[in-house]
Amino acid sequence: MAQVTLSEITKVYPNGFTAVHPASFDIPDGEFVVLVGPSGCGKSTMLRMIAGLEDISQGDLNIGTRQVNNVDPADRDIAMVFQNYALYPHMSVRKNIGYGLKNRKIDKDEIDRKVREASTMLNLDDYLDRKPSQLSGGQRQRVAMGRAIVRDPALFLFDEPLSNLDAKLRTQMRIEIKALQRRLGVTAVYVTHDQVEAMTMADRIIVMNEGRIEQIGTPVDVYNTPETTFVASFMGAPPMNLMAGNIAGGKLRVGEEPIAYDNLPHSGDVTIGIRPEDIVPDERGDITIDVTLVEELGAHRLLHGTIAGQDISIHVDKDNMINTGALRVSLKPNAVSLFDAITGKRLT
Amino acid sequence: MKSEIKTYTRPQIKLLLIFDHGVLILGAAFMILPVLMLLQMTTMPDLFNMKTGPSLAIGDQLDDNFRKAMFEADGFSGANTGVRMLWNSMILGLGFAAGKIVLGMMAAYAIVYFRMRFATFAFWIIFTTLLLPLEVRILPSYEIVQHLGMLNTYQGLIIPLIASATATFFFRQYFRSIPEELIEAARIDGAGPFKFFVDILVPLSQTMIAAMFIIMFVYGWNQYLWPTMITTDEDMFTLVRGIKQITQSLEGTSLPEYGRANMLALVAILPPVLIVIFFQSWFVKGLTESDK
Structure with a gap:
C-alpha cells in the first residue's frame, strides 16, 4: 500500500519514437486509477514502465517513498495481471499462485497458508490442483488475480485483464476486481481501452492519446467536463456530439x-x-433537428439526424416513440461544452 | 412412406483405401525384408550361409549365435563382447543426445532471451556449422582429442560431437513461440535467469526435449566414423563399429561369422527402434504442438 508518484516520466524508443511524452501525476494510497485510451496511445507503455518491464527514458518514479527507476520488477513490491493471464501452463493453480512466494524464500507452510487464503477469497479452493488448461477463462483470470494478491504488494497493475473474456463475464469480473481492490485497500493502476470499464471501475481516470495525457479526473468530471475534444469523443457511448459552431456578439x-x-x-x-442525453425533445424548443435514422437500443432509443448539415445524435427514453422527420428540441442547462476550434482545448 | 434416399456404398473410395494400404504394406515389407534376411541367416550355420547365402530355410543356430554375439569376443583382449559394445553404444547414444540437448538449449536460451550485441550474428555463426560436419574437420578434431589425452575415453567419444546447430535452431524457434508475458510474469514473480530456465523453460520444453532426444539418440547411436577413429582399445568399441571387425576375419581356415555378425546387427537395430516406438507420441507432439 503506497502512494505512487510519477514526475515527467517519458519513454523514447531507441528508434527515436516518443511513446510517452513527459507525464506527471500522483496516485494517493488506495486509489484505483484507470489509464484509458485508444490502442497505441502509450497507456500500456506507461504501465510497463511502472512495472519495470520497460526502461524509463526520463523522469522519476516513486512507489511509496522509494525511487524505483532502476529497481528490478521483482523488488518494486508490485503485482501485475496480464491480458492473457500469463499463467505457467505446466504448474498447478496452487503452484502458480505460490511461485512468487517460493522465489522469495518464504517458508513452505506460510506459502500454503497464504495460497489457501487467496484461493478462498477468489473461490478457487476446488481447483487448486488443476492445471490452467483445465480452467475456464474466468477461472484463469481469478488465478492471475490470486497470483497478484497472494504477494500482498504495495501496488496492483492490470494490463487489460478483462479483454479476453466474453461480455457477460467481463461485467461480472469488473465488479469482482473492484470489490477486491476496495477490500484489500491496495493502490491499483488499471489499463484498458474500454471506456465503460474505465467509467465503472475508476476512482480517477487518466485519458491518454498519442502518448500524451489528455485529462485526469474522476469519472464524473471526465464525462461532464471533458478537457479536450478527444476526451469528449472518446468517453461515452454514443460519444458527445461535436459540431463546428461560431460565436458572434x-x-x-x-x-x-x-x-x-x-x-x-x-x-x-x-x-x-x-x-x-442532454438534448431533450421539446415542442417549444428553439432548435430544429432533422431526424433521419432511429436506432433501437432496448432501454433507450438513439435518434440520428442533422442540424445545419452537421451530424447529431439524441438519446431518448424507450417510451419516447419519436420517428424520423423534423424535431424541435431544447437543451438541458449547462449542456454545452465549448472547445477551441483549432487546438481542441476546452474554453470554459 | 419409405424414404427414397438410398444409401450408396461407394466402391471407388474403398478401392482407393485398399490401394493406399497396399502401397504402404508393400513399402513396409520392402523395408523390413533385409531385417528378415538377417534374422534368417542368424539361424543357419556359417558354412551354409557361405555356400548358399540367404535362403528360406530356418536353422537351429539362433541361440548359439546369440550367445556368441553377446558374450564372446573376437579380439586379442577378449574385451569386445556384444554386451560390452552394447553398453558403449548406449553411453555414446545417451551422452550424445543429452549433451546436444543441454548445449542446444543453453545456446538457444542465450540467443533468445539475452540482449547481446551480436546475438543474431552468433546464431548464424552457430547455424553455419551445419555446413561443417565432423567429417570435414575430422583431422583437427582428432588431433585436439589426442592432445587432450581423450583417445579411448567416453568423453573423447562424446564431447567433440555434441555441439549442435540443429538442436540450437529447434530450441530457438520453440523459445521464440513462448509468450513474452510469461517471461514478464516470471520476472515480477522474482525468478532470475537461472530460475526461469529451470522452473519454466525446461518444463515447458518437455515435448521438444523428447523429440530432440529421439533424433539425437538415433544419430549418436549410428555414429561410425568418429568411434572408429578414436577407439582402438577393444573394450571401447561401439556396436556399429564392432560388427565390421567380425565379418572381416576371412583368413586361413576360419569362416566369416555371418550368423554372429548378423545377430549383432539385429541387436544394434533394436534400441533406436524401441526408443522411436515408445517416444513416438512425444515426438509428434514436440514438433507440431505450438500453443503454449
Missing part, C-alpha cells in the same frame, strides 16, 4: 441555427460539444 450558432446560450466571453469559431 455573445450568440452561439451552428450554421444559421442559434443555440440558446448567452453571455459568452469568447468569439469566433468554436467546436460545440453536447452529450446526446
Whole structure:
C-alpha cells in the first residue's frame, strides 16, 4: 500500500519514437486509477514502465517513498495481471499462485497458508490442483488475480485483464476486481481501452492519446467536463456530439441555427460539444433537428439526424416513440461544452 | 412412406483405401525384408550361409549365435563382447543426445532471451556449422582429442560431437513461440535467469526435449566414423563399429561369422527402434504442438 508518484516520466524508443511524452501525476494510497485510451496511445507503455518491464527514458518514479527507476520488477513490491493471464501452463493453480512466494524464500507452510487464503477469497479452493488448461477463462483470470494478491504488494497493475473474456463475464469480473481492490485497500493502476470499464471501475481516470495525457479526473468530471475534444469523443457511448459552431456578439450558432446560450466571453469559431442525453425533445424548443435514422437500443432509443448539415445524435427514453422527420428540441442547462476550434482545448 | 434416399456404398473410395494400404504394406515389407534376411541367416550355420547365402530355410543356430554375439569376443583382449559394445553404444547414444540437448538449449536460451550485441550474428555463426560436419574437420578434431589425452575415453567419444546447430535452431524457434508475458510474469514473480530456465523453460520444453532426444539418440547411436577413429582399445568399441571387425576375419581356415555378425546387427537395430516406438507420441507432439 503506497502512494505512487510519477514526475515527467517519458519513454523514447531507441528508434527515436516518443511513446510517452513527459507525464506527471500522483496516485494517493488506495486509489484505483484507470489509464484509458485508444490502442497505441502509450497507456500500456506507461504501465510497463511502472512495472519495470520497460526502461524509463526520463523522469522519476516513486512507489511509496522509494525511487524505483532502476529497481528490478521483482523488488518494486508490485503485482501485475496480464491480458492473457500469463499463467505457467505446466504448474498447478496452487503452484502458480505460490511461485512468487517460493522465489522469495518464504517458508513452505506460510506459502500454503497464504495460497489457501487467496484461493478462498477468489473461490478457487476446488481447483487448486488443476492445471490452467483445465480452467475456464474466468477461472484463469481469478488465478492471475490470486497470483497478484497472494504477494500482498504495495501496488496492483492490470494490463487489460478483462479483454479476453466474453461480455457477460467481463461485467461480472469488473465488479469482482473492484470489490477486491476496495477490500484489500491496495493502490491499483488499471489499463484498458474500454471506456465503460474505465467509467465503472475508476476512482480517477487518466485519458491518454498519442502518448500524451489528455485529462485526469474522476469519472464524473471526465464525462461532464471533458478537457479536450478527444476526451469528449472518446468517453461515452454514443460519444458527445461535436459540431463546428461560431460565436458572434455573445450568440452561439451552428450554421444559421442559434443555440440558446448567452453571455459568452469568447468569439469566433468554436467546436460545440453536447452529450446526446442532454438534448431533450421539446415542442417549444428553439432548435430544429432533422431526424433521419432511429436506432433501437432496448432501454433507450438513439435518434440520428442533422442540424445545419452537421451530424447529431439524441438519446431518448424507450417510451419516447419519436420517428424520423423534423424535431424541435431544447437543451438541458449547462449542456454545452465549448472547445477551441483549432487546438481542441476546452474554453470554459 | 419409405424414404427414397438410398444409401450408396461407394466402391471407388474403398478401392482407393485398399490401394493406399497396399502401397504402404508393400513399402513396409520392402523395408523390413533385409531385417528378415538377417534374422534368417542368424539361424543357419556359417558354412551354409557361405555356400548358399540367404535362403528360406530356418536353422537351429539362433541361440548359439546369440550367445556368441553377446558374450564372446573376437579380439586379442577378449574385451569386445556384444554386451560390452552394447553398453558403449548406449553411453555414446545417451551422452550424445543429452549433451546436444543441454548445449542446444543453453545456446538457444542465450540467443533468445539475452540482449547481446551480436546475438543474431552468433546464431548464424552457430547455424553455419551445419555446413561443417565432423567429417570435414575430422583431422583437427582428432588431433585436439589426442592432445587432450581423450583417445579411448567416453568423453573423447562424446564431447567433440555434441555441439549442435540443429538442436540450437529447434530450441530457438520453440523459445521464440513462448509468450513474452510469461517471461514478464516470471520476472515480477522474482525468478532470475537461472530460475526461469529451470522452473519454466525446461518444463515447458518437455515435448521438444523428447523429440530432440529421439533424433539425437538415433544419430549418436549410428555414429561410425568418429568411434572408429578414436577407439582402438577393444573394450571401447561401439556396436556399429564392432560388427565390421567380425565379418572381416576371412583368413586361413576360419569362416566369416555371418550368423554372429548378423545377430549383432539385429541387436544394434533394436534400441533406436524401441526408443522411436515408445517416444513416438512425444515426438509428434514436440514438433507440431505450438500453443503454449
